[in-house]
Amino acid sequence: MPKTRYETLALAALALACQNGREAPKTTTATHAELVQRGERLVQLGGCSDCHTPVAFDPKLKLPLPQRELFLAGHPAGAPGPEAKPGATDTAVIGPTFTSFAAPFGVVYAKNLTPDPETGLGSWSESDFIKTMQTGHERGTGRPLLPPMPWQNLATQPVEELRAIYSYLRTVRPVKNRVPEPEVPAPVIAAIGASFPKPEKGID
Numbered sequence: 763m764p765k766t767r768y769e770t771l772a773l774a775a776l777a778l779a780c781q782n783g784r785e786a787p788k789t790t791t792a793t794h795a796e797l798v799q800r801g802e803r804l805v806q807l808g809g810c811s812d813c814h815t816p817v818a819f820d821p822k823l824k825l826p827l828p829q830r831e832l833f834l835a836g837h838p839a840g841a842p843g844p845e846a847k848p849g850a851t852d853t854a855v856i857g858p859t860f861t862s863f864a865a866p867f868g869v870v871y872a873k874n875l876t877p878d879p880e881t882g883l884g885s886w887s888e889s890d891f892i893k894t895m896q897t898g899h900e901r902g903t904g905r906p907l908l909p910p911m912p913w914q915n916l917a918t919q920p921v922e923e924l925r926a927i928y929s930y931l932r933t934v935r936p937v938k939n940r941v942p943e944p945e946v947p948a949p950v951i952a953a954i955g956a957s958f959p960k961p962e963k964g965i966d
């Protein structure tokens with residue numbers, strides 16, 4: 763026998779009620795574990811390790827391979843930088859560990875992103891990290907970040923994605939490695955910084 767309109771509506775309402783009853787209350791806030799997992803994927807996708815993990819030449823494979831024990835530890839202290847100076851039309855010459863970059867304006871070394879408190883990002887708060895990525899200045903007001911750090915790509919990301927990256931970076935193995943300061947004259951650093959507009963206020 764065909765159902766009346768009211769019976770159909772009642773059944774639909776019942777189905778909906780059952781479904782609602784089964785479902786756990788939805789939460790929009792990611793758990794810490796989810797945030798870390800998302801951060802790990804973003805770091806993989808963002809290619810952070812390509813510049814922040816030194817490579818070593820593997821003679822068997824005849825390939826430069828990432829040094830896993832120095833994951834995200836930046837340019838190893840004491841390691842050689844680029845041998846050659848960039849030629850007249852070169853953008854940069856990359857050193858043997860792929861963590862040092864000789865640009866026409868000077869040499870820049872990839873930083874230690876591990877949570878080591880003295881030589882890495884251990885002392886950085888979440889807000890320090892987010893401000894740095896959003897403004898291109900260390901902790902929002904400090905020294906301008908130099909190329910080739912692609913902070914402009916990170917600046918366009920929602921804060922939640924930056925929080926995820928920061929949360930993941932806290933979980934990697936801390937490595938004590940003091941990265942050399944860039945060999946770039948102070949006025950050139952200032953000029954690079956001034957060429958990027960600063961936001962009017964921070965995120966706080």
Ligand code: HEC
Nearest residue numbers: 808809810813870871872873900906907908910911912944
């Ligand atoms: C093309 C190479 C390259 C890539 C890719 C790269 N970085 Fe960098 N990064 C650098 C260099 C070089 C520096 C040092 C810049 C300087 O001294 O001003 C740096 C600096 C930083 C700093 C500042 C740290 C400090 O102590 O001041 C942070 C944070 C950072 N990178 C995070 C990241 C993250 C996160 C990713 C991936 C999403 C990433 N980087 C991808 C090259 C790179």
